[in-house]
Amino acid sequence: MSTLTTALVTAFGAERVKIDAPLAPLTTFKVGGPADVLFEPVNADEILRALAIARAAGQPVTMLGGGSNVLVSDRGLRGLVIRPREGTVNAVGVRLVRADAAITINGLVRWTINRGFAGLEAWAGTPGTVGGAIFGNAHWKRSNIGDLVESVRLVKPNGTLLQAPADRMEFAYDYSRLKRTGEIALWVAFRVTPGGDPAALRLVARESLSFRKQTQPLESPSAGCIFMNPDPSRDRIPDGMPPSAGALVDRAGLKGAVVAGARVSPAHANFVINDGTATAADIKRLIEQCRSAVKDRFGVTLRDEIISLGEF
Template sequence: MAINVRNSGEKINLEELLEQGVSLSEHTTIHTGGKADWAAYPSDFEELRALLDFAKEQKLPVTILGGGSNSLISDEGIAGLTIITTHLTRLHISGELFCVRCGLSLDRAIDRSIEAGLSGLENLGGIPGTIGGAICGNSGANKVQISDLLYYVDYMTLDGKLHRMQTHADEFSYRHSPFSGSADTILYEAGFRLIPTTQTSDVRLRKEEAKKRRKEDGQYDNPSLGCVFRNPAGMSAGKLIEDCDLKGTRIEGAAISNRHGNIITNFNGKATSQNILELINQVKTVVKQKHDVSLETEIQFIGRW
């Protein structure tokens, strides 16, 4: 296998970076899904570029996975190279500009911003996953969307080139970003314009309260992907599902949460992604019959579906 060389002269040994047949169920919060043909965890720009070169040479499709908290991975796995971003975690701070690599967990990034005397992200406390995943799906909670604070995104295209996009809130909408569904951009670093504060204990408290509410809500009780369906305009998907008496419905190891109609759990740890897909389809059918509303999924379907 080829050995690439960094610009600095330091060698990148692809044999050390690449793993074959990597089980992905531990890389998603619902703990289902098959194997990646190839997987790698780059920790910097050069490693990412070397991996993209390898995929290009071998004609392999590339899939990006962050924390896997919004992704349902096929039981048949993922073809080609899966790049798992969770080792891309460095950050630097310049005044009110908080710049973070896209594999850092959102929750950890919020802690680091508060430690640096910056506020703004704390309402997103407790959302699992990475900065990159949160930007792709424009994650939001407590009336804040991540795009409200975003200033720039550095992303790499499959040819290994790095680009900077100055972002504007109006390019983002409910669970949608300019990067949603894009198969050829890898978010590398994001810059947030945050608000300097001396009241860091209040900010920390707001973050911990946001997380505590989720815990009390039962969101972390069983493996899940959070909300499965997008809220149709002016409606709550969870309420529509609850009105159909679907809470608690099971297909083998997959169950609609007893507490929240829009959450499907792997309640006994034995669900397959296929079980979850079948439950999703059942919900769609019943909600369409009862309410004449076509629910759309918020989660991403990744791999050989």
């Protein structure tokens, strides 16, 4: 057993430390190889202890939330994968709701709706967890989840804890400072408005869900949008083209394109779907084909929205 595994087993027990653990089932793409070691902490204290153990063993750590925005390499991930589970949601006074990183966005939406807290209801149907949503500042229509954040409890790579107010999180389109710093989110305080009517909030949630059903290929494994939309202030978008990655892929003729078991969704050209037989390498090849077709045809270099983990 490696030093990392031995120390984790001593701290948490052998049954909770998984060696060579398949990651594909833990992602929405359903591809990718195993984690050297996987640990699923159930509270912030366990996350901190696991991080300290990995640091002492000199091993890299990868956080995994709902696995809904990642492409894990077929070779898997070295070191420790931490996948927080469980967690709690609590009201703090009447205008803040605190949710642990492991809470799913759907779970948080349900919790707030049932208590008449307005603000998060339109996020119904967003796959993944609070931690993953904060990392990439999840977006829906014209809103970013960061717009609702009051503060985030973070741990730095060296183990230091801090509380970052939203204006220090560097929230931007598909971006938070976590992408730069390697900090880990432990919990998040969201601003909410009390006194909402749960039935009315539920209606908004249902509208979001049905809009998703109409516009996204939810019946096949995917990881949501592959590319960020181009930024008109940075990217020169040809006249008459909307600043939309999906439209660019579509007009470059790649909608429906296939590499082995991976296909550009015929319903939404910024989604790649897995027919159940794709590998991560197939998906990566298809993504690169889309990127180069759009570059050749329109001169726009699309940037990844999905996070590639491991070696490709």
